[in-house]
Each structure stands twice: as structure tokens, then as C-alpha cells.
Amino acid sequence: MTASPTPAASDADWLRLDRQICFSLHAASRAFNGVYRVVLKDLGLTYPQYLVMLVLWEQGDLPVKKLGEHLRLDSGTLSPLVKRLEGAGLVRRERSAEDERSVRVRLTDQGAALRERALEVPRRIAAATGFGLEEIGELREHLDRLTGALDAAALHEAQSCG
Amino acid sequence: MTASPTPAASDADWLRLDRQICFSLHAASRAFNGVYRVVLKDLGLTYPQYLVMLVLWEQGDLPVKKLGEHLRLDSGTLSPLVKRLEGAGLVRRERSAEDERSVRVRLTDQGAALRERALEVPRRIAAATGFGLEEIGELREHLDRLTGALDAAALHEAQSCG
DNA sequence: GGCCATTTAGTTGTGCACAACTTAATTGTG
DNA sequence: CACAATTAAGTTGTGCACAACTAAATGGCC
Missing domain, CATH: 1.20.5 (Single alpha-helices involved in coiled-coils or other helix-helix interfaces)
Structure with missing residues (x-):
């Protein structure tokens, strides 16, 4: 209303708008992260770890490579993350027999069981946002x-x- | 189309949907970051550094506290970031005379001049997205x-x- | 004035993202 | 078979986000 988007916006206007959209996405991402952080603390997971677990619960065990394709993350991010999940006893990493380069990430019983407790997460988030x-x-x-x-x-x- | 959202979705459906929205926002944020990374490399700025500079260009010099309010970032993030901007010669940090707790972040001439080169950034981004x-x-x-x-x-x- | 709670920056430690690199296994080609 | 190119995972280094903490300055209150 107050700021009518004129067809011919100046460079300064664009810069201001850029600040707004950059900031909006950045802030939304961090706000999202923050709410999940609270909810996921009960499960002992970080937000990216939760994403990995979601994929594993949905897809079954996968090599790191496939996991990365699903999440658009590379081994530089996934290797230490999966190692932490293994440290928490939620997954196990197993070298593939057919291709020794590949490492398969497999849910442990504990990791699979965690899904039950995760089922309430989306509802808590949805309820919290009112969306x-x-x-x-x-x-x-x-x-x-x-x-x-x-x-x-x-x-x-x-x-x-x- | 293919996945019709039934009014009474199961827990599993919610978990799947959660995966989708989590992933979408996470991916969007990182994709945005990635495009900015490329465009901002010319200016020698990271994306968060660009956000700080945008605020300074718009608001003039500010104490770290105010900067944090604008960007919703705390001193733990801003202190080292601003120090890097200072290292790059774009800003100077000055203890306030009235309140010695406060540190004012002031654009250097070089920092102010960088705005000229930044004016093209939003257009490059907008053009790239087609939005x-x-x-x-x-x-x-x-x-x-x-x-x-x-x-x-x-x-x-x-x-x-x- | 003396004292305590608050405020502002900064520090430390953990985890994520990503670029650049290393290592080891596999594949393709002569 | 030998060897170069490719592929998978991991490592290293930089920067960001955030929690928890410290240090110093300020303000309020007696």
C-alpha cells in the first residue's frame, strides 16, 4: 500500500527491495531452524540431522551419495554429520561389498524407533505456526x-x- | 496434482509433508545463498556480509546492537563478521564516547564506495531468477x-x- | 558513595555449508 | 594387463548461527 511498486524502480529502490527479500528468506530460514531446534531437542537431533533421518525413514538405508542427492548436500557436509548420527547410535555406516568406495548408511533399531517419537514433530510445528x-x-x-x-x-x- | 492433500492426513503423511516443506525452505535458502555467492564474489563479500553492508548503506553507521536488531543477529555472529569487514577495509569500529559499552560500525570511504558496485547486484539476481x-x-x-x-x-x- | 542488576561487546565451543583437496576403488581404453 | 579418467567418501580450512559464557560500562537504589 504505502510503497507502490512502480514499473520503473531506481537502482536504490532495487537495492532496498533486495535487502528485503534477502533478509526475508534468510530470516525465515533461521526462524524455521529456531522452532525446529526447540522441538527437536527432545529427540537429540539438529535440524539437518532431522532432515537426514527423514530421508532414511522414508527411503530406507542409502549410500552417502544418494543421501546427498536427496538433500543436495555434499560429502563435506554429510560425512561428519552422519558420523555424529553414528556416534548417537542412530545409524551405522557400512562399506558396500560390491563397491568399496560406497558407504551405506543404515538405521539402527534405535534410529528406526526414533521415528515413532518424530511423528509428533510436524504437528507441533504446524500447530505452532498456525499454517x-x-x-x-x-x-x-x-x-x-x-x-x-x-x-x-x-x-x-x-x-x-x- | 498427483498427491492430493486429504483433509485427514495420517502421521506418516504429515512426516512426508514435513520433509517436503523443511527441505524446500532449506534448499531455497541455500540456493539463494549460492547465487549470491557467485554474484558477490566480485565485491569480495559473503552473503551475510552483504546484508550488513546493505543495512549500513541504508541506515548509516550504527552500533553493533542496532545492526543486530535490524538483522536479527547477535554479537556472537556479528562481532567476528564485522571484524572481517574491518579487515577488508570496508568499515571501522569505534567505541562510542557517550557509552563506552557501545561500538559504532562506520563505513569507510571504500565501504561507502562499494555501494556503487553493489547497485547492479539486485538486477543480476532478479534477472537470474526471472522473478x-x-x-x-x-x-x-x-x-x-x-x-x-x-x-x-x-x-x-x-x-x-x- | 557503594552496590547490584542490566546492557553491550566479545569469546568459546559445537555444528552446518561449501570450496578445494586427498585417498582409494572402479571403469574405460588401448 | 596397464594406465588414465572418473567416482565415492573423507579431510581441511573458512565463514556463519547460536548457546553459554566473560568483561566492562552503565544505571538505579539505598
Whole structure:
């Protein structure tokens, strides 16, 4: 209302808007992280560790590589993270017999059992935010489009600005 | 389309949905970060450093405390970050004369001059994503509502689950 | 004035993200 | 078979986020 988006915005306007959108996404990500941090403390998991466990609960045991593809994380992030999960007794790492390069991440009984306690997490989050299924779906779609556009942009930047 | 959100979703459905929204926001944040990383490399700034500079360009020099309020970051994050900006010659830190506890972050000439080169950043980002002003504003509003809800939830969690 | 709670920065320790690199296993090719 | 290229995981180094803490300055209160 107060700030009408004129078609011909100045550079300064763009910079201000940039601050806003940058900040919004950054803040949203950290706020999200913060709420999960509280809820996940009971489970002894960090937010990224929870993401890994979600994938394992859904997909069964996977090599680190596949885990990374699901989460778009590389071994530099996953190796120590999975090692911490192993330290907590939630997963075990096993060298694949067929391909000795590959390490399969397998849920322990304890790790599999943790899923039961995790089932309440989404409801606690949803309840906390007051967002419904529709709104969550809508936001997700919005974010996925953004990510898709940004990924394509990243590729383009990498190619054109070598 | 394929996955119709039934009104009475099971715990497992919620967990799956949770994975999706968690992942979407996490991925969007990192994708955003990645595109900025490329664009900001020319300026010698990281993404959080860019956020600090945006605030300083917009607000003028500020004490660390105020900077933290604008960005929702505490001294644990800002102190070393600002020190790195000082190392790069973009800002200077000055103890306030009136209140010796306070440290004022002031742009150097070099830091102020960097704004000129930063003016092209938002356009490069916007062009890369293909998002228009409206869509950016819409997403921003969506994210801000989410952050607001999450912040309120964090407070509530902190109080109720002490 | 003396004392205590508050406020502002900064420090320390843990964990994540990512670039750049190393190591070891595998694959492809002559 | 030998050897180069590729692939998977791990390591190292830098920077950010945040909790918990310390140190110093300030303000309020008796």
C-alpha cells in the first residue's frame, strides 16, 4: 500500500527491495531452524540431522551419495554429520561389498524407533505456526519454483561468467 | 496434482509433508545463498556480509546492537563478521564516547564506495531468477508471515515448555 | 558513595555449508 | 594387463548461527 511498486524502480529502490527479500528468506530460514531446534531437542537431533533421518525413514538405508542427492548436500557436509548420527547410535555406516568406495548408511533399531517419537514433530510445528495444509503446500510450491529458478541461474552464471 | 492433500492426513503423511516443506525452505535458502555467492564474489563479500553492508548503506553507521536488531543477529555472529569487514577495509569500529559499552560500525570511504558496485547486484539476481517485482513482493510477504508465525511460536514454545 | 542488576561487546565451543583437496576403488581404453 | 579418467567418501580450512559464557560500562537504589 504505502510503497507502490512502480514499473520503473531506481537502482536504490532495487537495492532496498533486495535487502528485503534477502533478509526475508534468510530470516525465515533461521526462524524455521529456531522452532525446529526447540522441538527437536527432545529427540537429540539438529535440524539437518532431522532432515537426514527423514530421508532414511522414508527411503530406507542409502549410500552417502544418494543421501546427498536427496538433500543436495555434499560429502563435506554429510560425512561428519552422519558420523555424529553414528556416534548417537542412530545409524551405522557400512562399506558396500560390491563397491568399496560406497558407504551405506543404515538405521539402527534405535534410529528406526526414533521415528515413532518424530511423528509428533510436524504437528507441533504446524500447530505452532498456525499454517494449514493448503498454505504449507502453497509456500512449498513457491519456494520450489524459486529454488528451481535459482539453480538454473547458478548454472547459467557458472557457464557465462567463467 | 498427483498427491492430493486429504483433509485427514495420517502421521506418516504429515512426516512426508514435513520433509517436503523443511527441505524446500532449506534448499531455497541455500540456493539463494549460492547465487549470491557467485554474484558477490566480485565485491569480495559473503552473503551475510552483504546484508550488513546493505543495512549500513541504508541506515548509516550504527552500533553493533542496532545492526543486530535490524538483522536479527547477535554479537556472537556479528562481532567476528564485522571484524572481517574491518579487515577488508570496508568499515571501522569505534567505541562510542557517550557509552563506552557501545561500538559504532562506520563505513569507510571504500565501504561507502562499494555501494556503487553493489547497485547492479539486485538486477543480476532478479534477472537470474526471472522473478518480477510483484512476484518477489509476494514471496517476501509470504516469508515474512511465516517468520512472524515462527517467531511467535518460538516464544510460545519457550514459555510453555520450560 | 557503594552496590547490584542490566546492557553491550566479545569469546568459546559445537555444528552446518561449501570450496578445494586427498585417498582409494572402479571403469574405460588401448 | 596397464594406465588414465572418473567416482565415492573423507579431510581441511573458512565463514556463519547460536548457546553459554566473560568483561566492562552503565544505571538505579539505598
